Structure formats: structure tokens, C-alpha cells
Amino acid sequence: MIRIENVSKSFTLHNQGGAVIPVMAGATLAVAAGECVALTGVSGAGKSTLMRMIYGNYLAAGGRILIGDVDVVAAEPREIIELRRTTLGYVSQFLRVVPRVPALDVVAEPLLRVGTPADEARDRAAALLTRLRIPETLWQLSPLTFSGGEQQRVNIARGFAHAYPALLLDEPTASLDGANRETVLDLIDEAKARGAAIIGIFHDAAARDRVCDRVIDVSRFAVAAA
Amino acid sequence: MTPLLQVNGITKRYGARVGCADVSFDLWPGEVMGIVGESGSGKSTLLNCLAGHLDPDAGEVLFDTRAEGPKDTVTMAEPERRMLSRTDWAFVHQNPRDGLRMGVSAGGNVGERLMAVGARNYGEIRGNALDWLGRVEIAGDRVDDRPSAFSGGMQQRLQIARNLVTGPRLVFMDEPTGGLDVSVQARLLDLLRGLVRELGLSAIIVTHDLAVVRLLADRLMVMKSGHVVEQGLTDQVLDDPQHGYTQLLVSSVLQV
Known part of the structure; x- marks a missing residue:
């Protein structure tokens, strides 16, 4: 489902004398449907950089990133938008939403975007918020007023609302208590069972061991700082 | 599927000064494109050329009309263009009084x-x-x-x-949230987002507010001195800017 071939990345800092900083070269990996692969490596090794390139958020300098049959590196913006709408989900570490939109609508939005009827989308959003222990009294409030852990759970509910065939998870269990961590791991297991290909970053080793089938150390793709 | 709008080589000069130079892009049905840049970068000039308010010196703007398919609105007869601006196009001014x-x-x-x-x-x-x-x-x-x-x-x-x-199928917006206080801005952004999704509108939004384009626009075009210096997916341009000017623009935003 996800195939990454020989991907490289460098950053050019035009406002600092045009310094070019190569950070990654030769990144290659593949994730099949129903499989969960963990990216590991020390802080700064390029885990998030690689994940952002897969999502199209960072521009790869070279190589190919295939999600199904779309090459994210060469795709037009509208193809990536379509890919993100239907196929590729991403749970980032931080929630970014329009201010004053209720949590329930934030979670339901990905479903509305794929044409799910509004009632059905709300029911699914409500079910996810319940599972993730967000009290019903908060559903009509903007998640920007929530605590860090609550925001993270709204973000996860949003990421799992639509059954994306490919899913990227950036520290999904960070800042969660035991019970909620279990729920998130169950959601990941359920996504795998329905055939989702998942790439995740987990600092929590126990969580990683429980849901991941393989581990890829991205430090071997890192370019040594010159 | 054909693009709703195909813009080829739009150029507008004010005497010896360049308003905007050689701008080309395609806008597809349902897409929202943001145009950012500092004051005087040519973004409003471009918007006005696209919406038929200004006559460009060169280039064409092909709009996919309901009846006859893509037609150049620059060379179109005035009554026909006026009809378009009353039916398929909409223009939201920064100042509602306009x-x-x-x-x-x-x-x-x-x-x-x-x-x-x-x-x-x-x-x-x-x-x-x-x-x-x-x-x-x-x-x-x-x-x-x-x-x-x-x-x-x-x-x-x-x-x-x-x-x-x-x-309408295409909405032009010139700093739609410009003169409003932030609480009103948020409500308006939510409203615009909902309408764009429900009605399947395409929109071109000119603004200097990067937070507004991040929330509203799928694609982003960055202008400087009348030229397009960078364009791409909105979050990619903002999070991994390639051009020096965009890097400067993004790094100049105050964190709240």
C-alpha cells in the first residue's frame, strides 16, 4: 500500500547565506495492507521529516513515495488533496482547527468530506469521542479550550473517523493515561484488521511492541551533518 | 474533467511599473487557492485581471462556461462578461461598502x-x-x-x-476577513469553509494573513514584485517553503 523508494531530503536556508543542509538520502521501505511499521531513531534522526514527506507536507528532493498508485513526490496539489481526503490519514502531534468549531464537528469533518450523511458522521464521531472518554458535556465546545491530553484524543478521534486505507501516526499515545492509551492501541489493531497500512512513531516502547509488526531505524537514511 | 479556470501568462503594467507578470495556473472545480504576498506584490492586480475588473496587457483567462465550455474572458464581449459576473462569478470585496x-x-x-x-x-x-x-x-x-x-x-x-x-461556481475574495476583529474573523472563516464544502465552490482568496490561507485554501501561490515565486499545496508551502522570500514571509509571522 505504501512504497517509499530512494527518497532524499535537504533544506536550503536562503536567508542564511543559502546554506544547503542535506538530511536524508536513500530512504526505502514498504508497508503492506494490514501491517503496522514503526519508525525509530534518536531525536533528530528524521522520523517526522520522513512522515511529513509521505503526507506531502514536506517536499522530497528525490525518489518516489507511492500511496496506492499515486506518487506523492510528483503529484499535483489537487491529487494530494484527493489522496488525503479518501486514502491517506495523518494524526499529527498537535491539533490544528478553526477556532470556535465544536469538538463533535471537528471529529465528523473527515467523514463529511467523503460524503457521509451528516447524521451518520455525527453518530460515528460521538461513538469515537465516547470511546476516548471525552465527556459529552465538552462535545459542543471548541477543542482549543481543552487540556493537552483531551486535544490529543480529539485529534485521534478525527484521524480514525474515516477508514483510511493508509494511516500515519505521530506519537499517538504520547500524553495519554493508561486507559486511553489502551483504547488508542485497540483502534490501531482494529484499523490493521480492516486492512489499513500504518506507519507510526512511538516513543512508548511497550505500545510499539504491541501494535507494530516491524521496526525501521531511520538513522540509516540520515546524512551525517557536514 | 476540465479546469474551471485556466490562466495563461497574465501580465499587467502600470506605465513602466509591473503590476503582475506572466502568471499562469489552472484552478479545478471545488479547489480553493490562496494568493499571498506583501502589499504591492501584485496580488490584487492579478485578482482584478482575473475577475474582469482590469484589462490585462497580455495573457488569457479561460473560464469553463456552462453553455460553451472554456472561453477567454479577456476578449469576451462586455455584456457576456457582465452576465458571468452576475451568475457564475462572485466577488467579495475587503470593504463591504464596495x-x-x-x-x-x-x-x-x-x-x-x-x-x-x-x-x-x-x-x-x-x-x-x-x-x-x-x-x-x-x-x-x-x-x-x-x-x-x-x-x-x-x-x-x-x-x-x-x-x-x-x-456562483467561482468566488473571488479580496482580503475577506481584513477589516474584522479576530472573534468575528473566526466565525466568518468557519462559515466560508462550510459553504465551500456544501456548495462545491471554487475560490481564489487574496490575503496577507497566512493563518487564513492555512485554514481556507487547498493551494497557495506566493507573489513578490508582480511575479509568482512559489506555488503548491498550502501546508507544504507554509511548512517547507522553498523560495527565499517565502521563507522570510513564514518566519516573520508572530506567534500568538
Whole structure:
């Protein structure tokens, strides 16, 4: 489902004398449907950089990133938008939403975007918020007023609302208590069972061991700082 | 599928000065594109050339018309272009006073667009106007008030209702949230996002507010001195800018 071939990345800092900083070269990996692969490596090794390139958020300098049959590196913006709408989900570490939109609508939005009827989308959003222990009294409030852990759970509910065939998870269990961590791991297991290909970053080793089938150390793709 | 709008080599000069130079892009149905850049970068000049308010010196703007497919709106006869701007196009001005008739009631402002495309039944026009005032969160009992009695945020929402009532396919917006305080801005952004999704609109939004484009636009074009220096997916351009000017722009935003 996800195939990454020989991907490289460098950053050019035009406002600092045009310094070019190569950070990654030769990144290659593949994730099949129903499989969960963990990216590991020390802080700064390029885990998030690689994940952002897969999502199209960072521009790869070279190589190919295939999600199904779309090459994210060469795709037009509208193809990536379509890919993100239907196929590729991403749970980032931080929630970014329009201010004053209720949590329930934030979670339901990905479903509305794929044409799910509004009632059905709300029911699914409500079910996810319940599972993730967000009290019903908060559903009509903007998640920007929530605590860090609550925001993270709204973000996860949003990421799992639509059954994306490919899913990227950036520290999904960070800042969660035991019970909620279990729920998130169950959601990941359920996504795998329905055939989702998942790439995740987990600092929590126990969580990683429980849901991941393989581990890829991205430090071997890192370019040594010159 | 054909692009809704194909822009090729649009150039506008003011004497020896460059307004915008050699701008080309395609806009697809349902896409929202943001144009950012500092004051004087040519973004409003470009928007006005695209919307038929300014005559470009070179280039073509092909709009996919309902009846005849793609037609160049630059060389189109004036009556035909005026018809487009009343039906398939909408233009939301930064200052609502430029887009509203201040001496006419709120309902009249919305109804006028309908009458311009041939609506004649008073009951239907009023019903339609009331429906649209509701959608932009203006209470029905204000329908007979003049916009001069409205707050800035309400005027802007009324301008949006007036523009969208004829079911346009392409909306041009020039700093739509520019003069509004932040709480009103947030509500307007949410409203615009909902309308764009529900109605499947395409839109081109000129702004200097990077937070606004991040929330509203799928794609982003960055202009400097009349030239497009970078374009791409909005979050990619903002999070991993490639051009020096974009890097400067993104790194200059104050964190709240």
C-alpha cells in the first residue's frame, strides 16, 4: 500500500547565506495492507521529516513515495488533496482547527468530506469521542479550550473517523493515561484488521511492541551533518 | 474533467511599473487557492485581471462556461462578461461598502442579484433572501434594515449572502476577513469553509494573513514584485517553503 523508494531530503536556508543542509538520502521501505511499521531513531534522526514527506507536507528532493498508485513526490496539489481526503490519514502531534468549531464537528469533518450523511458522521464521531472518554458535556465546545491530553484524543478521534486505507501516526499515545492509551492501541489493531497500512512513531516502547509488526531505524537514511 | 479556470501568462503594467507578470495556473472545480504576498506584490492586480475588473496587457483567462465550455474572458464581449459576473462569478470585496448598496435594505441587497438574473416573483425573492440571511447568521427581523445599521462583521456576511445567492461556481475574495476583529474573523472563516464544502465552490482568496490561507485554501501561490515565486499545496508551502522570500514571509509571522 505504501512504497517509499530512494527518497532524499535537504533544506536550503536562503536567508542564511543559502546554506544547503542535506538530511536524508536513500530512504526505502514498504508497508503492506494490514501491517503496522514503526519508525525509530534518536531525536533528530528524521522520523517526522520522513512522515511529513509521505503526507506531502514536506517536499522530497528525490525518489518516489507511492500511496496506492499515486506518487506523492510528483503529484499535483489537487491529487494530494484527493489522496488525503479518501486514502491517506495523518494524526499529527498537535491539533490544528478553526477556532470556535465544536469538538463533535471537528471529529465528523473527515467523514463529511467523503460524503457521509451528516447524521451518520455525527453518530460515528460521538461513538469515537465516547470511546476516548471525552465527556459529552465538552462535545459542543471548541477543542482549543481543552487540556493537552483531551486535544490529543480529539485529534485521534478525527484521524480514525474515516477508514483510511493508509494511516500515519505521530506519537499517538504520547500524553495519554493508561486507559486511553489502551483504547488508542485497540483502534490501531482494529484499523490493521480492516486492512489499513500504518506507519507510526512511538516513543512508548511497550505500545510499539504491541501494535507494530516491524521496526525501521531511520538513522540509516540520515546524512551525517557536514 | 476540465479546469474551471485556466490562466495563461497574465501580465499587467502600470506605465513602466509591473503590476503582475506572466502568471499562469489552472484552478479545478471545488479547489480553493490562496494568493499571498506583501502589499504591492501584485496580488490584487492579478485578482482584478482575473475577475474582469482590469484589462490585462497580455495573457488569457479561460473560464469553463456552462453553455460553451472554456472561453477567454479577456476578449469576451462586455455584456457576456457582465452576465458571468452576475451568475457564475462572485466577488467579495475587503470593504463591504464596495460590494453592497448601502441605501438599500439587507433583503433588497440579496434580492437585487436575483432580479438581475431574471427573478420577478416578490414572494420567492424575499423567501430566498431570508433563507440566505439565515445561512450567514443574520436574524430574519433585520431583513428590512439598511446595511449602514449593521456592524462590520454583519456587513461582510451580508456581502457574502448577496454574492452566493445566485449559485456562483467561482468566488473571488479580496482580503475577506481584513477589516474584522479576530472573534468575528473566526466565525466568518468557519462559515466560508462550510459553504465551500456544501456548495462545491471554487475560490481564489487574496490575503496577507497566512493563518487564513492555512485554514481556507487547498493551494497557495506566493507573489513578490508582480511575479509568482512559489506555488503548491498550502501546508507544504507554509511548512517547507522553498523560495527565499517565502521563507522570510513564514518566519516573520508572530506567534500568538
